[in-house]
Amino acid sequence: MTEDSPIPVFDGHNDVLLRLWKAGGADAARRLIAGEDVGHIDLPRAAKGGLAGGLCAIYVPSERVLNEAGNWPTPPQSEAIEITLGMAGLLGRIERQSQGGLKICRSAADIRAAMDVGAFAAVMHIEGVEAFGPDLDLLYLMHSAGLRSLGPVWSRPNIFAFGVPFRIPHSPDIGPGLTDAGRDLIRACNELKVMVDLSHMNEAGFWDIAKLSTAPLVASHSNAHAICPHSRNLTDRQLDAIRDTGGLVGINFGVAFLDPEGKRDLDMPLSGLVRHIDYIVNRIGIEHVALGSDFDGTTIPAAIRGADDLPLLVQAIRDGGYSADDLARITHANWLRVLETTWGA
Numbered sequence: 001m002t003e004d005s006p007i008p009v010f011d012g013h014n015d016v017l018l019r020l021w022k023a024g025g026a027d028a029a030r031r032l033i034a035g036e037d038v039g040h041i042d043l044p045r046a047a048k049g050g051l052a053g054g055l056c057a058i059y060v061p062s063e064r065v066l067n068e069a070g071n072w073p074t075p076p077q078s079e080a081i082e083i084t085l086g087m088a089g090l091l092g093r094i095e096r097q098s099q100g101g102l103k104i105c106r107s108a109a110d111i112r113a114a115m116d117v118g119a120f121a122a123v124m125h126i127e128g129v130e131a132f133g134p135d136l137d138l139l140y141l142m143h144s145a146g147l148r149s150l151g152p153v154w155s156r157p158n159i160f161a162f163g164v165p166f167r168i169p170h171s172p173d174i175g176p177g178l179t180d181a182g183r184d185l186i187r188a189c190n191e192l193k194v195m196v197d198l199s200h201m202n203e204a205g206f207w208d209i210a211k212l213s214t215a216p217l218v219a220s221h222s223n224a225h226a227i228c229p230h231s232r233n234l235t236d237r238q239l240d241a242i243r244d245t246g247g248l249v250g251i252n253f254g255v256a257f258l259d260p261e262g263k264r265d266l267d268m269p270l271s272g273l274v275r276h277i278d279y280i281v282n283r284i285g286i287e288h289v290a291l292g293s294d295f296d297g298t299t300i301p302a303a304i305r306g307a308d309d310l311p312l313l314v315q316a317i318r319d320g321g322y323s324a325d326d327l328a329r330i331t332h333a334n335w336l337r338v339l340e341t342t343w344g345a
Contacts, residue, residue, distance in 0.1 A: 006050030006311045008115055010332040012250030012292030013125075013199070013221035016041040017087045018059050019296045029094040033101060040295035040306040043101050046120055049310035052332065053111060053121025055149050055197075055220060057297070058087040060130055062156060071165050072156040080130035081138070088145060091124060104146045108340035115332075123339075125220075127200070128154035128163070134181040136188050143192050148343060151197035151220070152178075152185055153205070155232070160185050164202035168262035169229040172238075177204030183212060190214050195342045198222075199232070199252075199292070206238055215342045216247035221292030223249075223257045224279045230257050236283060243284035248338050250292020251276055253300040266302040270316035273301070277317065277330065286326055290334040 019039045020028040035044035041051065060080045062072035075083075095104050102120040105111045114121035124146045132138050139147075153163035160182035162175035178186070186209055189196050198206055198219040210217055219242065225233040234242070234249060242249060251273060256262050258272050280289045293300070295307065304313060318327060 006048075007314050007327055007331050008050050008052035009054075009291060009310050009314070010052055010111065010115075010121065010335045011054030011295070012290055012335060013057060013127075013252075013297070014041055014054050014293060014295040015057050015059060015297030016295065017056055017090055018061065021083070021087050021090060022061070028090060029097045032094055033098050040293075040300070042307075043098065043120055045306050045308040047118065049306070049308040050314075051120070051307040051310055052115045053105065053123070054293075055123045055125040056091060057125050057127040058084050058091075059127040059154060059297075060084060062154070071163075072154075074156050074158055075130055077130060077133065084126065084131040084138075084142075088124065088142065088147075091122060092145075095122070106146055106148055107343055108336050111336060111339070123148050125149040125151075125197070127151045127197070128156070128158065129160060129185070130158050132160070132185070134159060134184070136185060139185070139188055139192070139194075143194060147194060148339075149195040149197060149220075150189065151200055152182060154200050161205045161208075162202055163200050164231050167231040168256075170231040171203065171229075172201075172206070172225070172231050172233070172235065173203040174231060175202050175204065177202070177208040178212075183208070186212050193343045195339065199250075202231075203235070203238070206241075210241050210245075215245075216338050217242045217245045218247045218250075218338060218342075219292075220250045221252040221254075221294045223252050223276045224283075227276055227279055228257055228260055228262060230262055232257055239280060239284050243288050246288075246338070246341060248288045248290050248334050249280055249284075250290045250335075251280075252298070253293045253295070253304065254298035255301055256299065258301075264299050266299070268301045268303075270301060270303050270313055271320070273313065274316050274320045278320065286329055287334055287337070289330055291331065
């Protein structure tokens with residue numbers, strides 16, 4: 001990193017694979033590599049803004065129609081398998097065609113090596129494991145292909161747990177916790193050293209995982225419930241549990257999870273995002289706060305058009321009174337520490 005280059009950001013969550021998959025076309029990998037004026041992330045904009053890498057989510061979309069229980073419908077396993085493998089294959093194709101511009105990382109050492117040479121450090125992540133059966137065979141297959149992080153649920157129920165619905169104002173205490181299959185999943189993730197992501201978990205599931213898991217507790221893209229009382233955000237008690245395990249929270253850029261009333265205010269100043277950083281730093285310490293943008297997966301403040309505008313956010317954090325060491329922790333070092341603890345060297 002030169003004096004004039006942006007501070008590197010390792011980001012806890014993006015949905016660029018979903019955006020590319022939905023757009024379709026045989027040239028999806030090329031568009032990400034060459035750049036396009038669509039969405040939030042491509043490799044040229046990432047390089048310009050200092051986005052050094054992050055957790056690239058594989059997510060099977062729901063129909064945008066709530067069912068009778070007021071939840072998003074859960075896709076059938078056959079559909080989930082097809083889409084999950086398709087997005088995983090797309091990530092592999094991007095790595096191959098990028099000629100070193102993107103690397104699928106399986107360890108913290110891989111991430112550091114990619115960052116050192118200016119390659120995008122991509123971690124394969126699954127958000128909602130509807131493709132998995134109770135035998136967990138696909139977990140082991142995906143791990144062999146590079147999977148290193150997963151969230152058991154998106155905000156809908158599956159055979160493993162009950163995802164928290166989107167409600168405001170509301171606590172995350174909605175629905176039951178892990179099923180027996182869910183407990184088996186967490187044990188297998190600990191065995192394989194796959195990070196378990198608590199974003200989209202309801203409160204019962206959160207505490208079930210907290211009791212069972214041997215790894216740091218991580219919510220890759222969630223905010224402070226005390227500021228924005230959205231069911232997707234973390235209560236003070238949950239924040240304390242994350243601190244006590246040496247885990248972290250990745251701050252979500254989504255305006256609906258930042259605004260105290262859940263308004264989709266595109267004109268929200270970046271100080272609204274920094275306010276959540278401040279709260280969590282003051283509650284559990286700066287070593288437990290990072291970034292989890294949700295790029296290409298949510299509505300973010302207009303002040304950040306995409307990855308190329310990350311220096312504006314870094315400056316807003318700096319203006320909030322954070323030192324150079326603080327910025328390094330928030331932007332990348334905390335993620336590297338937790339991933340290394342979870343995965344091993």
